[in-house]
Amino acid sequence: MEIPIDLKTLYKHWEYHTHSPLANTSNIDFINSNIQGIKEFVTERMKIWERKCTNQQPPYTEDRTLQSYRFCNIYRELDKQTIQIHSLLNPLRNSFELWLLNLAYCRYICKPETVLKTGLLSFDNESNQKAYRKLKALPSPKYGTAYIFPISTIQRSKYPNREEFFCKYLPLTIPKVAKEIRKFNRVGVVEALNRILPIFGFNMYFHWTEICIDIAYQYPQYIDLFKRFPIGPGSMPTMKLLSSLDPELTNLELMKMDIQAFPHLTFNGNKIYLSAENWEGIGCEYRKYTNLKNGNGRRRKFSPKQSF
16 A cells, blocks of 8 residues: 555655565575464455555444554554654754754653643753643643653653653753764664763663664664664564574564555555564564463453544
8 A cells, every 4th residue: 555645744754665675585494383473463454454555334344353453554553652753853854953852842741732832942041941841830741652752861860750851861962962863874773872872871772773773764774773782672582483593683574564455655656565563563563462362461442433
C-alpha cells in the first residue's frame, strides 16, 4: 500500500528505505518453526493496518489474539504518538539544535498533550523557566510510560527531578550532542549511542535509542537504521528463539528475508524495506503475541475505536 500522503511529507527518510543494502538471501539457518511464526505475525499485523485504512469493518482479522489485544504497528512511523510528535516539531526542522531539544523533551515526557500545555523549549532561559513552572504545576498523570524515566540517575545531580532536568539541563547539553551528531555519516544506532551518551552525561540508553530513530526519520544523512541496532529486553527472547547468533546479528539477518506475502508500504511505488529498527520492534511485539496466545502476559484489550 502506498504511504498516506501526509506521512510522505512528514518524514524525510522514505527514499533511503527503498534501497536496502542487505535485501538478499540470509546466510543463516533460522529455526524453522519460529521463523515461520514471526513471518505470519508480521504479515497479518500489517494486513490489519491496511484493512483499517481502507475502511473495512471490524473484526480486521480472524486471528483471535490479534483481534482481542493491542499491538504496535510493524512500521513504527505509523504509530499515533510518533506522528503527533513529528507533526508538532515539523516547523523546527530547519534548526537541528532546536528540533533535537524539543524532540528529547517530547520523548522524555512521552505525552504530547503535556507538551502542548507547557509549550516547547528554547535556548532562552526565561522562556524555559515559564515552561518549567507550567510543567511543575500540572497535575498527574502528566508523563507517559513508553519508557519509564530512570529517576534514580538524576537524583544526586544538580537537576534532581524531571522538571528541572527537562527544562534546565536539556537546553545546556543538547547543543553539544547536536554538534557531535552533525559529524555522523550514516552511522548505525549502536555507534550513535556510543558517541552520544558520554556527551549527554547520563546513561539513558533506551530514551536515546528512541531519539536516534526519530533523528533517522528526519535527518537520514546522520543515522542509518539498516545498520547494527540495540536489542532491548522486550525483543531479546524473540531473537534468541530465532537463532544462536548474537541477537544484534540475528536482527540484521532478519532484514534479508523475503516474506512474499508481506504487504510492504511503498513510496512512489517502491517497496519500503523493514529495517533493523523495525525488526527489533517486531521482536518485542511477537514476544507479547506468543505470550498472550499461551495465556500469559499483559492483556491490553483492543477496541475498534482505538487507533492502530
